[in-house]
Amino acid sequence: MAVNVYSTSVTSENLSRHDMLAWVNDSLHLNYTKIEQLCSGAAYCQFMDMLFPGCVHLRKVKFQAKLEHEYIHNFKVLQAAFKKMGVDKDVAPPPNPGDQIFNKSKKLIGTAVPQRTSPTGPKNMQTSGRLSNVAPPCILRKNPPSARNGGHETDAQILELNQQLVDLKLTVDGLEKERDFYFSKLRDIELICQEHESENSPVISGIIGILYATEEGFAPPEDDEIEEHQQEDQDEY
Structure with missing residues (x-):
């Protein structure tokens, strides 16, 4: 089960958009060029799978989502994983990629696996349009140590x-x-x-x-x- 970490003005980090993007790319070995690409929800699903391998149906995640209904689909997959692992958070496609869900995800990852450096998902993938052309990490994901x-x-x-x-x-x-x-x-x-x-x-x-x-x-x-x-x-x- 997940440890619920509540984000407040005290516990939240004030990260710049550049820092957010760098942290996401470094953690998941992605090549996102804009923080807005987090709106697809795919990266959040990868973070959840990195924390709790197997809790997310990665085959259902639309990694090249470009439309709003595809974003909604990914966040429904994420919400199902949250419910499965007991994470107390209702999610929806965020209008602002730097809102509370990002801070909560970063805080949760830092609390649950502070020593983990190997993410789930491929590294240095080429981008196509606004979104990174990332293959599903359920195929290329490295096994945990x-x-x-x-x-x-x-x-x-x-x-x-x-x-x-x-x-x-x-x-x-x-x-x-x-x-x-x-x-x-x-x-x-x-x-x-x-x-x-x-x-x-x-x-x-x-x-x-x-x-x-x-x-x-x-x-x-x-x-x-x-x-x-x-x-x-x-x-x-």
Whole structure:
């Protein structure tokens, strides 16, 4: 939610038109040539989106507005954003670009994000007529620093998890090869014991008893599966 900042004769800054224009161009990286271009409302929408990314439907903003009904449309978009973020201000196309809404916007930006220098919107765009030919900042807007940092952290986490998956797969492959190796030896012992089973040797009987002993939930692999794993191991080497 926004912090409501009330503009009074004490809190307002007495900026010249030149200072206003310079502040707008510097903050939004625009190339406005006249302060009257603020009457379109597009810059105010950009300021609001810079303060609260995503609160303004920038696709609805008419960035090359030249007619009064287009100005009114932009200020309706701005009013909707104000209402969404709890800003206590009714806006309308201002007859004077330097009126209270400008001072309130500047004060709000200075209060909410005094450290922010990267604006939303493109820089050094060519002007056409009275208005700057500015592309919608929803396309060219730079992400806030927090979003960029979050992206780097997410990429690092993904790389770490992928490496863990690779390590686990190598561990499982090694354990499977070791299991098959010892199982094949036990299979050879079983065959030898079966060949001498008729001798009724207590040693042979004891070995067979150990080989055939099972636990609940255990199922030995089939011979075909053992042969398949052995063939895969031979192919790898």
